[in-house]
Amino acid sequence: MNTIVCIKRVPDSATRVMIASDGTSLDPAGVKYIVNPYDEFALEEAIRRKEEAGAGTVTVIALGPAAAAESLRQALAMGADAGVLLRCEGSHDSLVVARALADEIRGREFDLVLFGKQAIDDDNMQVPQMVAEFLELPCATVVVGLEIDDGQATAKREVEGGHEVLEFALPAVVSTQKGLNEPRYPSLKGIMAAKKKPLEEKDVSLQASNIELVSLEEPPAPAAGRIVGEGVEAIPDLVRALREEAGVL
């Protein structure tokens, strides 16, 4: 089975976010970047399936700045076979990104295209579905269970208070959620091997979007809260505050 995995380089969630002087982007100074955590489930799934079958390839694709090559190297160290970097600067609307990814994927041979369910920087949860539409393929999102048998897939997807069961034929697009598997760490051997694996880089120019990012601002500082008190004695004050001040009871 041949799998394509799309991964995004994102700021680590523990990073302090500083807005750059242009007012529409992040100040990259001091920001630690990681592979989007949900994309690791997608990668793990692809590598595991290849290992179990003893055949097939795993190709990772990232669209982003030159530094996103690091994320691809990490994926190669985990066990992917080849990487493709679609190089471009800045952050872009999901539709535009999805179109560029779909254009790259279209000419390739694959059974499955895997994504994380969501990128933790923009929290959009939409690139996978859009790529699937552009490629006119079946698509299951937020998947926590995936079984494939003879070109037919059954996926379990997380919804409010339960799971939906989906059936579809390959080739298909799947976005992965925590619970699908436990991603591995790259081994030392894997890191060494990754240096020799192919990593293709090419510039892409993206189309304009109909959504313009006007500004990025820090959220209003949380109104200074207060400690109502200690222990059981504070309960009446807390309940009164919730009722009378906050009006939420």
Added chain:
Amino acid sequence: MANVLGYAEIRDGEAGKAAREVLGAAHGLAAALGGEAHAVVVGGPGVREGAASLSGFAAARIFVGQDASLQLQQPDVAAAAIARLVESGDYAAVLFPATAQGKDLGPRVAARLGRGLATEITSLEASGGTIVARRPMYAGKAIATLRFSDGPALMSIRANGFAPVELDTGGAVEDIEVNAADARVRVTGLEQGDRDQVDVGEANIVVSGGRGMQGPEHWHLLEALVAALGDEAALGASRAVVDAGWRPHGEQVGQTGKTVSPNLYFAVGVSGAIQHLAGMRTAKVIVAINRDADAPIFGVADYGLVGDVFEVLPPLAAAIREARGEG
């Protein structure tokens, strides 16, 4: 070109909170643009009845694509039908709920229309015909302002961000075409857990427990608090608790769990790690209960109570039950 279309999610045969909030947001935006709010529903037997109630929630026209073969939500079929409706109508905007279904569906419609989609919108306005929306980014550490140019502005709205509007329009149900052959996937089953509990992502009140609860056997204390708060309250959990296997992943709040935006959030025995805050910082009122007065959660809480959960929870549940009983 000033009407606004809202996707009304029907669950268990009813247009519930998510549908009403979408219509509330659509009504507000349509009013600013000088147009009407319309609703669209796609699904199996029974959705037409469920959708009819939306005329009481500001929907001036209600488009229903009902097909006997669509027992369960079929995303491709719905996406194709909605895209056709948008293309044939004159819409300034199309709104989806940021629910599991809305988040799956919205991008499919957007791609079919070749237009961008702004997700998890928390506020919305129109001035001089231009639609401007705001949404959190970087797990709530920044707020983005977005402007849409020409053509329908596509968005999903965050739960509890927009209020339903009770306004009787006398709007009638109109059938639209659905084509079951549009399906590329078949949704064949729905495995539901406890159907009595509201989902943590949509609940008006959330009570989250952390490692400070010391073990799953103590969760009855939180369940009693939830019960005291009424049927719009739901349980949540920190990742430490989910990783320990004390609670299911569906309850996890935070960066790798759910993003919640309730009116009232209780963090009980939760330290307040940045990844937990990512999922709940947009809650309107936050209450923290922790025995460590220096726990970071107190930095974001509106009201803090320093104390031991085992001592505090039972009398707190009792006091809340009493307070609500009086009200």
